[in-house]
């Protein structure tokens with residue numbers, strides 16, 4: 001209270017004494033501390049069904065993970081769940097509501113194991129302490145399955161220590177561990193039962209194990225092996241079973257669950273890695289709590305009831321925050337949106353570790369065979385705070401996806417989105433300006449990636465979506481600044497203020513100032529490394545063409561252009577070193593525009609002028625290089641030596657040809673807008689009942705090969721297209737004729753309605769959001785539970801207007 005009062009007074013003083021504008025550095029620090037505190041704990045191991053670790057604690061990381069299996073059959077152990085895996089075929093693993101600052105609720109429906117699992121996660125208000133409540137019941141009560149839940153906790157590191165011997169207790173109230181680490185201080189963890197019965201179906205004594213009570217053993221596992229907890233558990237249990245069998249004992253089916261309780265058969269001395277296993281009888285639902293408290297904390301979660309209260313508060317606070325930000329009247333759609341957003345947020349992870357980089361391989365300009373990066377070296381460690389495209393399939397940082405994730409997240413929690421952005425910006429290398437396209441940090445992250453895709457190379461770029469997002473944020477902050485009368489507000493950093501940086505442009509400016517040098521480097525690296533060879537075209541192009549502003553994606557092959565993010569979208573055939581990519585130029589435009597905005601915010605008139613000039617040149621060059629007057633369409637271009645007309649258009653209509661529109665680079669008064677509308681609105685080309693297609697139905701390679709970006713509907717691009725329709729036509733598009741405006745209005749409503757209806761339908765049918773959607777049937781295709789950029793549907797539902 002005092003603190004917030006003090007801040008208010010300071011704020012008022014600042015407003016009054018406008019001419020003596022002070023440094024906001026102190027507030028910025030305070031804001032940073034608040035952010036750190038509220039984001040310390042969360043299920044940041046988003047690759048696990050449920051796995052907790054703290055953010056920024058790298059030396060002595062405390063790791064927690066949950067696993068489960070069916071102990072009624074010997075084969076049950078093969079279905080031990082741990083990492084999210086599409087092969088597990090879970091009916092559902094989904095956050096219904098979630099926010100890393102608060103907590104939430106995850107529901108897991110595992111039909112094979114007959115288990116309906118609910119996990120509540122909640123934190124004390126100051127973010128210091130947390131608890132997880134695990135509740136389970138059978139999906140089908142007539143089936144005899146025996147759920148066995150296994151948790152592991154580990155605190156190693158040079159100075160970490162979790163419950164060796166004397167600091168560990170097990171009594172009728174549960175299991176109690178104590179630990180400490182320099183970054184976390186001293187803490188304790190309690191695991192206590194609320195309801196349920198342990199399995200007592202068989203005569204335990206015969207098999208050495210005893211399922212009527214929890215099993216708890218500890219030993220030592222090196223830090224870099226902790227993520228292999230599943231393998232460790234399986235190996236130890238298999239050994240234990242073999243030992244029972246070797247001793248001549250017969251394991252009858254009723255006592256199997258006891259035999260499947262973990263024992264310390266190797267007599268490992270106690271260590272700071274702990275397994276706790278509980279095997280339940282399905283006679284009644286079970287429930288237990290895992291509660292972490294920092295020693296001496298004023299907000300200790302000290303009882304089951306207190307934790308229940310915290311959970312209720314968390315759940316209702318999540319609801320309030322969602323309602324504050326998104327207005328969705330239809331309750332079914334709202335539930336869909338809330339859950340989809342929760343899963344995007346549930347993908348937020350904290351990653352720490354080394355990455356594989358090949359800095360020596362250069363790209364032979366004449367060579368478009370498969371790219372092999374063989375000179376990989378391990379570098380780092382690095383740290384990243386980021387969401388992931390899919391917890392199951394892509395549990396790591398993706399540069400191209402992340403900008404889209406943040407476009408969604410910033411609507412809910414502006415400050416959190418900026419915190420993530422900052423983490424990515426911090427990874428821009430000071431000397432080269434490079435940041436890897438995929439951040440696969442540490443062996444846990446690498447275990448999910450085939451070796452050939454693990455290696456990153458500094459010649460390879462990606463669409464700079466992070467700058468698209470940052471530019472959107474700055475524009476938003478400037479807008480907000482103009483919209484308010486500078487009324488002093490209460491600027492206490494409470495957990496419920498999540499738009500601090502939006503409301504206090506001074507802080508955002510300070511942030512922009514800090515990152516500017518890195519962004520400039522990044523800009524230079526991107527534009528220099530992707531600059532195209534334009535010389536050969538000069539004689540045939542428009543006299544005024546700007547030779548510097550032409551780009552191509554380095555690292556394309558015959559079949560793929562992975563750097564563009566649109567992998568198999570058709571490009572020039574055969575590939576040529578002198579081809580120029582329309583989308584690369586458009587993305588250079590976005591980057592330039594962002595730099596222009598940042599220099600405006602930072603009050604740097606010379607830089608502002610320079611970036612404005614470059615932006616203008618890029619916009620000119622879109623027309624001078626890529627516009628086909630004959631087709632009324634923008635295309636990639638390539639060199640055709642055999643023809644008189646040296647420049648050849650690479651005639652594919654689809655996401656690439658729409659890019660200047662999607663990225664708002666076409667001037668508002670341009671007569672080309674109507675051609676975009678024609679292309680998008682045409683049923684025989686790009687329009688469908690499920691969204692705008694990635695490639696025209698009339699294209700010769702439509703639906704060929706992998707059918708990845710050659711037909712299917714992608715939500716990130718559809719979001720950009722809708723948002724551009726708003727940008728160009730919301731105010732009636734004064735610069736356009738009536739017919740065009742009406743066409744745009746109709747297209748907007750139809751497209752928005754179609755996207756919502758289809759994604760909602762698919763979600764209703766099988767409970768998932770997908771990587772993309774089939775253009776003929778609307779069915780979900782590609783990766784299942786892809787709540788990365790597909791969650792932009794939440795903005796489409798709750799932020800974009802219903803009609804123009």
Ligand SMILES: *[C@@H]1O[C@H](CO)[C@@H](O)[C@H](O)[C@H]1NC(C)=O
Nearest residue numbers: 028029030031032033036056
């Ligand atoms: C927040 O945590 C990071 C990582 O430990 C640290 O570098 C930063 O200084 C912290 N911020 C503040 C304001 O304490």
Ligand SMILES: *[C@@H]1O[C@H](CO)[C@@H](O)[C@H](O)[C@H]1NC(C)=O
Nearest residue numbers: 109116117118137138139285
């Ligand atoms: C799972 O359990 C919860 C809590 O008892 C219940 O509300 C839900 O309907 C169950 N789900 C299924 C699919 O049985």
